[in-house]
Amino acid sequence: MSNPPTTTSSGRPRVLILGCGFGGLEAARKLQKADVEITIVDKTNHHLFQPLLYQVATAGLAAPSIAAPIRLLFRSQPNVTTLLGEVTQVDPATRTAHLADGSRLEWDHLIVAAGSTHSYFGNDAWEPMAPGLKTLADAFEIRRRVLVSFEAAEVETDPVRRRALLTFAVIGAGPTGVEMAGTLAEIARHTLEGEFRRIDPSSAEVLLIEGGPRVLQAMPESLSQRALEQLQKLGVQVRLNARVTSIDATGLQIASPFSDGGAGLGSHRIDCGCVVWAAGVAASPLGRMLAAATGAETDRAGRVKVLPDLSLPGRPDISVVGDLAAAMSHQPGKEPTPVPGVSPGAKQMGRAAASNVLRRIAGQPTEAFRYRDYGNLATIGRNSAVVDLGTPFGPMRFSGKLAWLFWLFAHIYFLIGFRNRFVVLMDWASAYWSFQRYARVVADVRAKEKTE
Amino acid sequence: MSNPPTTTSSGRPRVLILGCGFGGLEAARKLQKADVEITIVDKTNHHLFQPLLYQVATAGLAAPSIAAPIRLLFRSQPNVTTLLGEVTQVDPATRTAHLADGSRLEWDHLIVAAGSTHSYFGNDAWEPMAPGLKTLADAFEIRRRVLVSFEAAEVETDPVRRRALLTFAVIGAGPTGVEMAGTLAEIARHTLEGEFRRIDPSSAEVLLIEGGPRVLQAMPESLSQRALEQLQKLGVQVRLNARVTSIDATGLQIASPFSDGGAGLGSHRIDCGCVVWAAGVAASPLGRMLAAATGAETDRAGRVKVLPDLSLPGRPDISVVGDLAAAMSHQPGKEPTPVPGVSPGAKQMGRAAASNVLRRIAGQPTEAFRYRDYGNLATIGRNSAVVDLGTPFGPMRFSGKLAWLFWLFAHIYFLIGFRNRFVVLMDWASAYWSFQRYARVVADVRAKEKTE
Numbered sequence: 001m002s003n004p005p006t007t008t009s010s011g012r013p014r015v016l017i018l019g020c021g022f023g024g025l026e027a028a029r030k031l032q033k034a035d036v037e038i039t040i041v042d043k044t045n046h047h048l049f050q051p052l053l054y055q056v057a058t059a060g061l062a063a064p065s066i067a068a069p070i071r072l073l074f075r076s077q078p079n080v081t082t083l084l085g086e087v088t089q090v091d092p093a094t095r096t097a098h099l100a101d102g103s104r105l106e107w108d109h110l111i112v113a114a115g116s117t118h119s120y121f122g123n124d125a126w127e128p129m130a131p132g133l134k135t136l137a138d139a140f141e142i143r144r145r146v147l148v149s150f151e152a153a154e155v156e157t158d159p160v161r162r163r164a165l166l167t168f169a170v171i172g173a174g175p176t177g178v179e180m181a182g183t184l185a186e187i188a189r190h191t192l193e194g195e196f197r198r199i200d201p202s203s204a205e206v207l208l209i210e211g212g213p214r215v216l217q218a219m220p221e222s223l224s225q226r227a228l229e230q231l232q233k234l235g236v237q238v239r240l241n242a243r244v245t246s247i248d249a250t251g252l253q254i255a256s257p258f259s260d261g262g263a264g265l266g267s268h269r270i271d272c273g274c275v276v277w278a279a280g281v282a283a284s285p286l287g288r289m290l291a292a293a294t295g296a297e298t299d300r301a302g303r304v305k306v307l308p309d310l311s312l313p314g315r316p317d318i319s320v321v322g323d324l325a326a327a328m329s330h331q332p333g334k335e336p337t338p339v340p341g342v343s344p345g346a347k348q349m350g351r352a353a354a355s356n357v358l359r360r361i362a363g364q365p366t367e368a369f370r371y372r373d374y375g376n377l378a379t380i381g382r383n384s385a386v387v388d389l390g391t392p393f394g395p396m397r398f399s400g401k402l403a404w405l406f407w408l409f410a411h412i413y414f415l416i417g418f419r420n421r422f423v424v425l426m427d428w429a430s431a432y433w434s435f436q437r438y439a440r441v442v443a444d445v446r447a448k449e450k451t452e
Numbered sequence: 453m454s455n456p457p458t459t460t461s462s463g464r465p466r467v468l469i470l471g472c473g474f475g476g477l478e479a480a481r482k483l484q485k486a487d488v489e490i491t492i493v494d495k496t497n498h499h500l501f502q503p504l505l506y507q508v509a510t511a512g513l514a515a516p517s518i519a520a521p522i523r524l525l526f527r528s529q530p531n532v533t534t535l536l537g538e539v540t541q542v543d544p545a546t547r548t549a550h551l552a553d554g555s556r557l558e559w560d561h562l563i564v565a566a567g568s569t570h571s572y573f574g575n576d577a578w579e580p581m582a583p584g585l586k587t588l589a590d591a592f593e594i595r596r597r598v599l600v601s602f603e604a605a606e607v608e609t610d611p612v613r614r615r616a617l618l619t620f621a622v623i624g625a626g627p628t629g630v631e632m633a634g635t636l637a638e639i640a641r642h643t644l645e646g647e648f649r650r651i652d653p654s655s656a657e658v659l660l661i662e663g664g665p666r667v668l669q670a671m672p673e674s675l676s677q678r679a680l681e682q683l684q685k686l687g688v689q690v691r692l693n694a695r696v697t698s699i700d701a702t703g704l705q706i707a708s709p710f711s712d713g714g715a716g717l718g719s720h721r722i723d724c725g726c727v728v729w730a731a732g733v734a735a736s737p738l739g740r741m742l743a744a745a746t747g748a749e750t751d752r753a754g755r756v757k758v759l760p761d762l763s764l765p766g767r768p769d770i771s772v773v774g775d776l777a778a779a780m781s782h783q784p785g786k787e788p789t790p791v792p793g794v795s796p797g798a799k800q801m802g803r804a805a806a807s808n809v810l811r812r813i814a815g816q817p818t819e820a821f822r823y824r825d826y827g828n829l830a831t832i833g834r835n836s837a838v839v840d841l842g843t844p845f846g847p848m849r850f851s852g853k854l855a856w857l858f859w860l861f862a863h864i865y866f867l868i869g870f871r872n873r874f875v876v877l878m879d880w881a882s883a884y885w886s887f888q889r890y891a892r893v894v895a896d897v898r899a900k901e902k903t904e
Contacts, residue, residue, distance in 0.1 A: 069647075439516040441515050
């Protein structure tokens with residue numbers, strides 16, 4: 001190691017974990033029985049089950065169903081201290097992390113799992129008009145905008161403004177964008193049926209705008225095609241190869257052909273009441289800060305390039321995992337392949353980094369990270385999803401209702417905490433039969449500060 | 453009637469209901485089968501089950517469990533149009549209500565059920581430091597402050613500031629104040645047990661500050677005494693006859709003797725991390741506006757004095773119900789008695805006002821309102837509550853675990869919507885056995901704008 005680890009008065013190595021998403025959580029859990037002192041720092045008080053965040057944004061689930069208090073998760077792991085705080089600076093020279101409140105935390109081993117945030121590709125001015133979906137606060141804000149748009153349309157007397165209020169645009173056709181668009185279409189067609197007296201909610205238009213040539217580009221082409229068909233069946237208007245050129249308070253401008261092969265090449269103005277940004281992610285700013293301080297490199301998305309064992313060049317005491325890491329998967333006798341930015345990748349990296357910490361403490365050589373790809377799945381809406389499983393016998397691909405059930409139970413299985421699982425299952429069962437979404441509640445209908 | 457009612461093109465009388473709390477909701481439901489056109493306007497998109505709002509504030513329930521979308525409640529009542537909006541002015545001369553968005557609503561019959569808000573007795577500057585508990589936004593803000601206080605204490609190194617962060621003050625010992633204080637004590641003693649490494653949450657102090665000589669003054673003295681004993685058993689420090697003289701960012705000043713008969717007469721400074729205001733309610737500003745426009749009188753709390761049939765003097769087309777009304781209960785052969793500001797009162801007034809609307813439409817004389825008092829109950833915390841029932845055989849009073857079970861099932865029974873009932877029951881069952889509170893989630897830990 002470049003410099004010998006200091007230790008605590010207790011003599012136990014100090015492991016500092018920044019961030020309690022999938023990567024940080026799994027790293028700390030992997031160290032459950034280890035004779036170390038773990039400190040985990042997060043900006044929020046909860047671990048968020050991100051794959052279902054769109055359900056909170058679309059009023060299908062209450063926030064506590066997909067968020068568990070971090071302290072509760074580590075209650076029975078006495079070697080973990082949980083701190084609510086924001087890391088403002090990391091100083092490798094002194095092995096110290098600085099928090100916003102002025103306090104400092106020293107480490108012998110640092111695992112950085114700070115994740116990612118939205119990227120507006122340099123158009124940060126768009127954020128207030130087109131919120132992304134990363135945090136519970138984001139989800140509440142999107143829920144507010146969607147529900148208030150329908151409410152405003154019921155009050156609105158001008159037909160043009162009313163039409164705009166009933167137009168919803170989702171930008172980016174990755175898993176989140178596809179899930180958002182499909183669910184918004186369901187809400188308009190089914191959930192709100194019969195509740196309005198002046199408007200017909202089913203006349204709402206849901207647009208899914210994608211810059212690339214197909215939806216779900218991480219998926220095989222055949223499944224992208226199935227997903228597109230299922231979206232169109234739900235009434236979603238999909239615009240492929242469509243570039244957003246501007247977003248303002250009342251709508252957006254896109255340059256595109258219509259995916260449905262119809263007319264209208266070139267630039268369109270679309271007036272809409274609600275825009276959701278699901279297009280780009282960028283690594284946490286902590287990545288570049290860390291790179292600058294350690295001489296590590298970052299990729300275009302700001303992710304930190306790590307060594308095969310997930311540590312930084314020349315800094316075996318510092319590992320980066322999850323969305324913040326530009327990591328490769330190493331299989332014996334094969335070319336390294338990039339690890340995708342999905343939750344299983346983050347979990348596996350977290351566990352691997354923790355295992356390597358234990359190896360270092362034991363004076364053993366570290367191991368290269370190998371990503372196990374169990375496949376890829378995305379849901380589109382009621383009864384429809386696409387699944388691409390990697391099996392020992394080769395890929396297994398299916399879509400439709402069976403895929404949807406598979407998606408449903410896979411997500412419930414991985415939800416943290418039995419109670420949540422049970423409640424989510426119940427909510428979905430009742431939602432399935434009633435077409436209802438019970439969390440259609442807005443605490444404060446007033447527009448939020450742009451800072452939020 | 454002072455002036456003949458106009459009618460709609462459909463010829464059906466227009467009933468305008470302002471506010472969808474207990475009073476407004478029951479009024480609209482009472483008119484379910486009536487040949488009228490009902491419009492109900494509310495500032496939020498949900499009907500709130502206020503008696504359980506403290507459970508959301510103390511992280512025991514998720515917001516959707518006690519809030520139902522107003523449109524969903526009236527989905528199968530076609531004579532109701534629901535509008536999200538804020539009434540800025542009521543003009544009796546033209547029988548028109550003005551909304552913040554500029555739209556206007558005419559009425560043939562107006563039922564005003566705008567409810568009440570907090571009163572800081574002229575010290576409105578206290579509000580940012582001591583939020584009240586009336587809306588879901590209030591509940592989220594109190595939840596945030598309570599949970600973040602414990603988090604900040606875990607990070608804090610200065611023992612004096614740490615002690616202050618672990619001191620919680622509830623001002624006002626009515627039902628809400630008693631419920632808040634009892635639950636906060638439970639959270640400190642049980643819920644957070646074993647989750648912190650640097651502080652002992654059970655060392656937190658919960659103060660309940662009451663200006664009057666006893667807690668739950670609406671209750672018989674014997675039950676107030678039982679409630680006091682149960683609060684003290686839970687570890688709540690109750691200060692009776694204590695007047696708050698100032699509140700600032702770091703604590704408050706009270707003039708009081710200690711209720712426990714100990715030393716310390718006179719003025720005390722109490723540094724605390726979190727202050728909850730449960731002391732005063734004031735009628736919605738709409739009350740004075742309406743009084744000024746119609747010549748009706750208001751009482752000191754700003755409630756509108758109504759005639760026996762709940763209408764306004766000289767304005768049979770305008771009724772006021774719920775917390776906004778200073779109403780009397782009229783029993784044949786008895787002196788009129790004031791109607792208490794509780795949810796059963798609001799519900800009964802709403803139904804009575806609606807019935808009188810139907811009588812007017814039918815050309816029949818209206819009936820005087822009679823309040824049926826089914827009793828009074830309040831919970832203090834786990835296993836403890838006080839119940840005062842009015843029965844044909846005279847009052848029936850009990851406390852302790854039986855009273856708590858009675859309170860529990862009474863509240864679940866009156867919850868709107870089966871699903872909510874079931875979920876709440878389940879949440880409470882799991883909370884009861886595990887001592888856990890599953891909604892310990894803060895969307896955004898940053899301090900809110902003072903405007904919120």
